[in-house]
Amino acid sequence: MGLPEGAYQALANALGAENICDDPAVTSGYSYMWLIYSTHAQSGRYRPAAVVLPRSTQDVQTIIKIANRYKFNYIPVGTNLLPPTIPARADTIIIDPKRMDSIVEIDTQNMFAVVEPYVTYAQLQAEAMKHGLTITIAEAGAQVSVVANNMFQGMGGTGHKFGYNRGVLGCDWVLPNGDLLHIGSRGNTNADWFWGDCAGMNLKGLLRADSGHCGGMGMVTRMAVKLFPYPGPQTFPVKGANPNFEVDFPKDRFKLNLIKFPDRKKLIEAMYEVGHAEIAAAVHEEPASMVLSGASPSVEYFWQKYPDFMKQWRNVLSVTLIGFSSARQIAYEQKVLDAIVKELGGSFIDEGSELWAIGQDNIGEQIRTGLSNRLFRIAGDFFVIGGFGFDSIDQSYKMSEDYMWPLIEQGQKKGHFVPDDTHNDWLNSYQLGHYSETEPLIYFEHDLDAGASFINSYAQTVVEAVKRRMCTTWPLGPMNYISGPTMCNYHELVLKIKKAVDPRLTSNPDYPVPQEPPKG
Amino acid sequence: MSLEKYRWDLVNCERCSMCKWVHPWSIKSKERARICPSMQKYKYDAYSAQGRFDLARALLEGEVEMTDKAAEVIYTCTLCGGCDVTCKFTRDMEPLEVLHELRALAVAKGKGPLPGHMPAVDSIRQNDNPWLQPRSRRGHWARKMKVKDLTKDKAEVLYFAGCTYSYNANLQEVARSTLRILQNAGVDVGILGSSESCCASPALKVGMVDMFREHASRNIKLFNDLGVKTVVTSCAGCYGVLRSQYPGVGKMNFEVKHSVEYFDQLLREGKLTFTKEVPLTVTWHDPCHLGRGGEPQDIWDGVRVKWGLSEPPRERNFGAKGIFDAPRNVLKAIPGLKLAEMERIREFSWCCGAGGGVRSAFPEFALETARERIEEAESTGAEALVTSCPWCESNLGDSINAIGSPLKMLSLVELVNKAI
Ligand SMILES: Cc1cc2nc3c(=O)[nH]c(=O)nc-3n(C[C@H](O)[C@H](O)[C@H](O)COP(=O)(O)OP(=O)(O)OC[C@H]3O[C@@H](n4cnc5c(N)ncnc54)[C@H](O)[C@@H]3O)c2cc1C
Ligand code: SF4
Ligand code: SF4
Numbered sequence: 001m002g003l004p005e006g007a008y009q010a011l012a013n014a015l016g017a018e019n020i021c022d023d024p025a026v027t028s029g030y031s032y033m034w035l036i037y038s039t040h041a042q043s044g045r046y047r048p049a050a051v052v053l054p055r056s057t058q059d060v061q062t063i064i065k066i067a068n069r070y071k072f073n074y075i076p077v078g079t080n081l082l083p084p085t086i087p088a089r090a091d092t093i094i095i096d097p098k099r100m101d102s103i104v105e106i107d108t109q110n111m112f113a114v115v116e117p118y119v120t121y122a123q124l125q126a127e128a129m130k131h132g133l134t135i136t137i138a139e140a141g142a143q144v145s146v147v148a149n150n151m152f153q154g155m156g157g158t159g160h161k162f163g164y165n166r167g168v169l170g171c172d173w174v175l176p177n178g179d180l181l182h183i184g185s186r187g188n189t190n191a192d193w194f195w196g197d198c199a200g201m202n203l204k205g206l207l208r209a210d211s212g213h214c215g216g217m218g219m220v221t222r223m224a225v226k227l228f229p230y231p232g233p234q235t236f237p238v239k240g241a242n243p244n245f246e247v248d249f250p251k252d253r254f255k256l257n258l259i260k261f262p263d264r265k266k267l268i269e270a271m272y273e274v275g276h277a278e279i280a281a282a283v284h285e286e287p288a289s290m291v292l293s294g295a296s297p298s299v300e301y302f303w304q305k306y307p308d309f310m311k312q313w314r315n316v317l318s319v320t321l322i323g324f325s326s327a328r329q330i331a332y333e334q335k336v337l338d339a340i341v342k343e344l345g346g347s348f349i350d351e352g353s354e355l356w357a358i359g360q361d362n363i364g365e366q367i368r369t370g371l372s373n374r375l376f377r378i379a380g381d382f383f384v385i386g387g388f389g390f391d392s393i394d395q396s397y398k399m400s401e402d403y404m405w406p407l408i409e410q411g412q413k414k415g416h417f418v419p420d421d422t423h424n425d426w427l428n429s430y431q432l433g434h435y436s437e438t439e440p441l442i443y444f445e446h447d448l449d450a451g452a453s454f455i456n457s458y459a460q461t462v463v464e465a466v467k468r469r470m471c472t473t474w475p476l477g478p479m480n481y482i483s484g485p486t487m488c489n490y491h492e493l494v495l496k497i498k499k500a501v502d503p504r505l506t507s508n509p510d511y512p513v514p515q516e517p518p519k520g
Numbered sequence: 521m522s523l524e525k526y527r528w529d530l531v532n533c534e535r536c537s538m539c540k541w542v543h544p545w546s547i548k549s550k551e552r553a554r555i556c557p558s559m560q561k562y563k564y565d566a567y568s569a570q571g572r573f574d575l576a577r578a579l580l581e582g583e584v585e586m587t588d589k590a591a592e593v594i595y596t597c598t599l600c601g602g603c604d605v606t607c608k609f610t611r612d613m614e615p616l617e618v619l620h621e622l623r624a625l626a627v628a629k630g631k632g633p634l635p636g637h638m639p640a641v642d643s644i645r646q647n648d649n650p651w652l653q654p655r656s657r658r659g660h661w662a663r664k665m666k667v668k669d670l671t672k673d674k675a676e677v678l679y680f681a682g683c684t685y686s687y688n689a690n691l692q693e694v695a696r697s698t699l700r701i702l703q704n705a706g707v708d709v710g711i712l713g714s715s716e717s718c719c720a721s722p723a724l725k726v727g728m729v730d731m732f733r734e735h736a737s738r739n740i741k742l743f744n745d746l747g748v749k750t751v752v753t754s755c756a757g758c759y760g761v762l763r764s765q766y767p768g769v770g771k772m773n774f775e776v777k778h779s780v781e782y783f784d785q786l787l788r789e790g791k792l793t794f795t796k797e798v799p800l801t802v803t804w805h806d807p808c809h810l811g812r813g814g815e816p817q818d819i820w821d822g823v824r825v826k827w828g829l830s831e832p833p834r835e836r837n838f839g840a841k842g843i844f845d846a847p848r849n850v851l852k853a854i855p856g857l858k859l860a861e862m863e864r865i866r867e868f869s870w871c872c873g874a875g876g877g878v879r880s881a882f883p884e885f886a887l888e889t890a891r892e893r894i895e896e897a898e899s900t901g902a903e904a905l906v907t908s909c910p911w912c913e914s915n916l917g918d919s920i921n922a923i924g925s926p927l928k929m930l931s932l933v934e935l936v937n938k939a940i
Contacts, residue, residue: 021564023587023589024578024583024584024585024587024589025566025575025584025587025589025590025592025593026564026566026571026589026593027566028566028571028574028575028578028583028584029564029565029566029567029568029570029571029572029574029575030565030566030574031574031578031583032533032535032573032574032577032578033535034531034532034533034534034535047583051564051565053563053564079535079537080535080537080565081534081535081536081537096563096564096565098563098564099563103550119550120541120544120553121544122541122544122547122553123547123549123550123553124550126547126548126549126550126553127549127550141536141537141538141544142544142547143536143537143538143540143541143544144537235548236544236545236546236547236548238545238546241838241840241866241867242543242605242608242609242838242839242840242867243608243609243838243840245543245545245546245609247545297838298612298836299612299827299828299829299830300612300829300830300833300834303827303829364545368544368545369544370543370544370545373534373536373538373610373611374610374611376532376534376536376610376611377610377611377612377828378827379827379828380528380532380827380828381532381534418827443827445826445827445828446528446531446532
């Protein structure tokens with residue numbers, strides 16, 4: 001089923017015939033999402049009615065106005081990693097921003113960059129590094145879109161220092177009625193992009209809270225993002241050849257510490273202490289599966305090493321120190337860290353040891369994510385068990401230990417999830433330990449039973465997190481109906497906002513919150 | 521259907537998009553971050569390895585038909601293998617093999633090869649070369665040279681000129697110079713003259729698998745019967761198939777070398793020395809089939825078992841063991857010559873745009889891809905762009921002319937000649 005009559009022609013007239021395509025050979029490229037496939041076992045019905053390639057904000061306004069006039073749906077996308085980019089209704093087009101790929105500006109004095117939606121983190125950071133600047137890159141990978149990621153989570157390696165999605169400044173936002181809204185200082189005449197807030201009511205709050213609106217409220221066409229100081233070489237210092245790359249940052253400014261603690265409680269105490277001392281750029285609990293997959297050039301290599309590695313790599317905290325201002329900063333921070341580790345009975349993994357060799361590229365990963373998608377290498381599919389509580393570090397830990405790991409063990413018993421008895425998560429400190437998120441990672445095959453195990457566990461953790469009055473993360477679409485009622489019915493408010501700005505419900509209609517609660 | 525063999529890859533593609541870019545750690549600038557020429561030109565995801573995986577899966581599952589448009593999506597790809605390198609960094613998958621299988625399927629369904637490919641395919645069938653030239657003239661490039669004819673004599677080394685160097689008057693000098701250098705270095709070398717026949721790479725690239733196998737097995741038998749130890753070629757296209765595809769067709773009692781490897785070896789053995797200054801700044805273009813495509817492939821026939829493990833375990837080619845150092849060693853040994861590297865090199869090299877039947881079926885795409893390489897080469901400050909592949913040389917050369925670039929297009933052997 002395609003678009004309403006006349007709609008295709010209207011789009012083709014506006015954009016040029018070469019910038020719209022409805023041929024299944026092309027739209028198939030936007031139809032498949034591993035997670036949907038393994039949990040729903042079908043994909044064809046998700047094929048979009050067409051894909052359009054706008055070149056400018058004006059083109060996006062035109063597309064959205066045509067969608068309103070002819071009444072069909074659209075989804076703005078970045079690089080399409082996330083499930084909500086796959087249409088759930090037949091009369092949906094994808095707004096693919098491949099032709100909107102400019103870095104509009106890098107303001108080195110005020111330390112921000114303005115980008116269009118198809119600029120990736122790796123591209124932006126490569127240019128920023130030439131000016132001694134950097135940006136926090138999502139663990140999803142440096143190949144994802146800066147704008148799309150900031151419209152969803154925007155969390156990554158150096159978030160301990162630079163914050164969790166605190167870097168969005170001025171934006172150009174095409175609303176679901178086609179109007180253009182300037183956000184932040186962008187809205188003040190001649191004020192430009194430099195600031196995320198503005199006079200009067202702050203509309204930036206409409207952009208996103210925890211995980212954005214999943215394309216359900218129009219499209220951001222330009223975004224200014226904060227850049228941070230970077231005291232390293234102008235090009236990312238990589239050595240080696242595919243598939244064995246290594247990073248080589250100057251030791252006097254960049255220092256990785258891999259620290260083993262006697263148990264997770266001590267590790268978590270250390271995370272707090274590091275935060276209190278206001279040291280370090282990146283602080284993460286690194287689970288064995290994640291570290292080993294990052295170092296694995298093949299699935300065979302992973303499985304050969306894993307049983308033994310899992311025994312040795314437990315309760316390891318990765319702390320990356322960056323000497324932003326001087327080499328002395330590193331020396332000072334290292335002394336503080338040494339004292340914390342000593343007090344809590346931790347021990348540093350020796351540089352030169354086999355464990356170190358496997359974990360050493362973690363520093364590169366914190367600065368420019370390049371290994372994370374190797375998580376899929378372990379079994380085919382990978383995800384987190386869900387509902388992982390963006391909260392204090394110890395609440396995240398508690399939720400994981402009390403509730404999520406027992407679910408993981410159930411899945412393991414059924415043979416659905418990869419064996420793992422470490423009880424270590426990818427547990428992250430943000431904003432100097434004031435905020436955290438834990439991801440108990442699971443790996444499963446592309447199999448319907450395993451997929452069902454995953455999705456049920458995910459839903460259960462959302463329910464449980466709600467009971468605990470924790471903030472659930474990624475309450476995508478229908479899941480808001482689970483989390484909303486115990487959180488001031490925020491989902492009703494969000495739905496009202498959605499209806500106010502998108503009365504015809506053309507912008508990814510089931511997001512951020514579907515009109516109706518899910519059945520069953 | 522042999523696409524079926526790749527079902528695991530197809531359903532496990534996670535849409536990570538790594539196949540569209542140079543690996544993030546090796547990205548040095550915004551402008552030179554891409555690896556996939558097809559994606560760059562056509563923009564829609566369908567024109568990437570990820571999109572072609574989706575198409576392959578949809579074809580397998582009967583969600584879409586093999587239409588003219590599907591064939592266009594399949595053939596607008598230079599088979600450069602950039603996606604293969606970057607996907608394999610992350611996943612245990614075979615994008616390049618899937619891209620080849622899609623072409624074989626297009627042929628089986630009567631949608632391939634495309635009209636633009638047919639003159640070359642018919643010519644291989646009729647004349648043993650894709651250039652519509654008579655067989656009898658194949659050896660003319662060497663008619664004024666004193667060289668062993670291996671249909672009559674024996675030698676250790678066969679110099680396999682390949683179709684393009686044999687017939688293209690502008691490029692024949694490359695073959696002659698190479699042969700002369702080998703002879704002067706005391707290599708026991710001979711040629712096949714008019715008895716040489718196409719390596720059939722162009723047939724394989726457009727999905728004519730049977731035709732390719734027939735030619736390949738004939739060539740393997742011929743080379744084995746000659747009793748040569750080494751087959752040397754100057755063509756990266758020939759080299760790529762001889763090195764990575766022929767072993768899957770039959771047992772080879774000879775090794776395959778590209779002439780740049782041989783020059784490097786002769787330099788190290790002291791049999792080739794450079795005495796003359798060549799005061800020039802150059803940049804080297806890694807041809808796809810010499811570089812990442814020059815790495816031998818593991819011929820694997822197995823299945824994916826629990827957790828996606830390969831049974832039997834598979835050695836994968838990551839593209840980094842191709843011929844990258846040899847040409848650089850040769851260039852660096854030339855007195856007075858300065859090598860200025862481009863941003864995308866070695867396994868992350870940007871394709872010249874000619875491969876995979878693109879130059880014949882989609883000439884505009886081929887030229888645009890080349891243009892991007894020319895701009896990258898210009899940005900190094902080099903005066904000349906050097907390579908060692910007739911396809912790259914012609915396509916990049918055409919683009920230099922089309923955009924009026926000040927760059928000179930040179931074959932590596934020309935510089936070697938100047939330096940001797
Ligand atoms: C395996 C995996 C790991 C992940 N790890 C992390 C992580 O560590 N940190 C993190 O922050 N995130 C993570 N994510 C989630 C991640 O935020 C998104 O997947 C990421 O942003 C993908 O970028 P993309 O360019 O593919 O965006 P897409 O998937 O294309 O888009 C993301 C969402 O934003 C919407 N959108 C895209 N562009 C626009 C726009 N211009 N205007 C309005 N809406 C838009 C889309 O409709 C979609 O709903 C992970 C996701 C996966 C699947
Ligand atoms: S890199 Fe491989 S797994 Fe990732 S999208 Fe491309 S083909 Fe799929
Ligand atoms: S082979 Fe080259 S052109 Fe074809 S999909 Fe891969 S990277 Fe793109």
